[in-house]
Amino acid sequence: MSRPPVFDEGFSRQFEELLRWRRDVRRFKRDPVPDALIETLLAQTSLSPSVGHAQPWRWIPVAEPAQRAAVQESFSRCNADALASYEGERAALYARLKLEGLREAPVQFAVFCDHGTARGHGLGRRTMPEMLDYSVVAAITQFWLSARIHGLGVGWVSILDPAEIAKVLGTLPAWKLVAYLCVGWPEEDCDEPELVRAGWERG
Amino acid sequence: MSRPPVFDEGFSRQFEELLRWRRDVRRFKRDPVPDALIETLLAQTSLSPSVGHAQPWRWIPVAEPAQRAAVQESFSRCNADALASYEGERAALYARLKLEGLREAPVQFAVFCDHGTARGHGLGRRTMPEMLDYSVVAAITQFWLSARIHGLGVGWVSILDPAEIAKVLGTLPAWKLVAYLCVGWPEEDCDEPELVRAGWERG
Numbered sequence: 001m002s003r004p005p006v007f008d009e010g011f012s013r014q015f016e017e018l019l020r021w022r023r024d025v026r027r028f029k030r031d032p033v034p035d036a037l038i039e040t041l042l043a044q045t046s047l048s049p050s051v052g053h054a055q056p057w058r059w060i061p062v063a064e065p066a067q068r069a070a071v072q073e074s075f076s077r078c079n080a081d082a083l084a085s086y087e088g089e090r091a092a093l094y095a096r097l098k099l100e101g102l103r104e105a106p107v108q109f110a111v112f113c114d115h116g117t118a119r120g121h122g123l124g125r126r127t128m129p130e131m132l133d134y135s136v137v138a139a140i141t142q143f144w145l146s147a148r149i150h151g152l153g154v155g156w157v158s159i160l161d162p163a164e165i166a167k168v169l170g171t172l173p174a175w176k177l178v179a180y181l182c183v184g185w186p187e188e189d190c191d192e193p194e195l196v197r198a199g200w201e202r203g
Numbered sequence: 204m205s206r207p208p209v210f211d212e213g214f215s216r217q218f219e220e221l222l223r224w225r226r227d228v229r230r231f232k233r234d235p236v237p238d239a240l241i242e243t244l245l246a247q248t249s250l251s252p253s254v255g256h257a258q259p260w261r262w263i264p265v266a267e268p269a270q271r272a273a274v275q276e277s278f279s280r281c282n283a284d285a286l287a288s289y290e291g292e293r294a295a296l297y298a299r300l301k302l303e304g305l306r307e308a309p310v311q312f313a314v315f316c317d318h319g320t321a322r323g324h325g326l327g328r329r330t331m332p333e334m335l336d337y338s339v340v341a342a343i344t345q346f347w348l349s350a351r352i353h354g355l356g357v358g359w360v361s362i363l364d365p366a367e368i369a370k371v372l373g374t375l376p377a378w379k380l381v382a383y384l385c386v387g388w389p390e391e392d393c394d395e396p397e398l399v400r401a402g403w404e405r406g
Binding site: 015119123131145160177189191 | 205207208210214215217218219220221222223224225227247250251252254255256281284285288289293297302322323324325326327328329330331333334336337340341343344345347348349351352353359361362363364365380381382392393394396398399403404
């Protein structure tokens with residue numbers, strides 16, 4: 001064990017800037033992202049907290065054109081259903097929102113929680129079994145911040161049918177989809193959420 | 204909108220140190236934590252990502268002795284059940300683990316997800332309703348890192364009966380318990396998870 005680090009006022013201020021400028025990004029440039037950077041970010045996920053130290057996250061890259069097309073189709077279907085659930089002005093506003101960057105983002109991951117893992121021996125999950133999924137969310141949150149440090153944007157797409165995504169990727173039945181992530185260089189940086197700028201809450 | 208920040212190599216290295224030295228803390232000093240620091244950390248949670256910008260997190264301080272005693276009782280009961288589910292060497296190892304700092308931690312929060320919130324208008328939750336809970340987990344993850352920057356430890360206790368905690372605190376039926384957090388100054392700093400040191404995975 002090395003010496004505990006001390007984080008000074010300057011680091012603390014910069015960390016708050018990081019939180020302030022992390023965004024859910026839906027507008028990406030198509031420029032490639034170096035593999036080594038993605039590998040560094042993924043390696044860091046081993047430092048995320050997890051219940052019983054189970055480390056249940058499974059990051060599956062989605063790169064094949066056929067797989068990406070199937071994800072886009074799932075989004076289109078689910079988004080049409082979502083649009084149909086709104087009425088009037090809200091439906092019009094919803095229809096104008098850009099909610100994903102599935103066509104542009106150069107790097108994409110489906111992130112699963114492995115409910116079949118033996119790691120952790122069930123510790124901490126008896127009364128709150130959802131802790132295993134929460135561990136994956138914590139890892140994604142840390143990945144999101146790490147990516148932003150390097151100028152990379154992350155967009156979390158939830159308007160998808162998890163069963164369709166699992167089928168497209170041929171994942172094990174015990175794996176639960178927690179997130180579908182688009183990763184790439186954002187078209188712009190911003191310190192205000194896109195939904196706030198679009199007036200979703202006001203509307 | 205101000206100018207986007209640039210995070211240099213030094214910040215990136217320090218951020219990795221932060222990830223490396225964040226721990227699930229179960230051994231706290233009893234020294235008080237300044238209210239202003241806790242308020243700063245809670246204020247920062249507004250910068251966390253949330254589905255549809257719903258910001259569904261509800262942080263309920265648990266400070267009254269009767270409430271804390273009830274939480275400790277819930278833990279004792281649930282932990283006895285958990286212990287009974289293991290056998291032999293694993294049961295002996297489990298019995299030796301310290302899994303919470305409920306008696307010592309000066310600051311404690313029950314963190315709920317408000318399933319009754321109108322904010323976000325359901326955006327992004329139709330196919331994956333669990334996104335609302337995940338938003339609370341993201342906020343907790345960021346709080347955890349922010350706390351560690353200031354030397355504060357956080358311990359996430361999940362060996363509790365969520366229904367009992369909700370009853371003790373008298374929360375609304377639409378609020379779901381996501382986490383019970385112990386917060387305070389750690390007895391020691393460490394870059395290795397306590398469960399790893401205790402040999403839980405090896406055992």
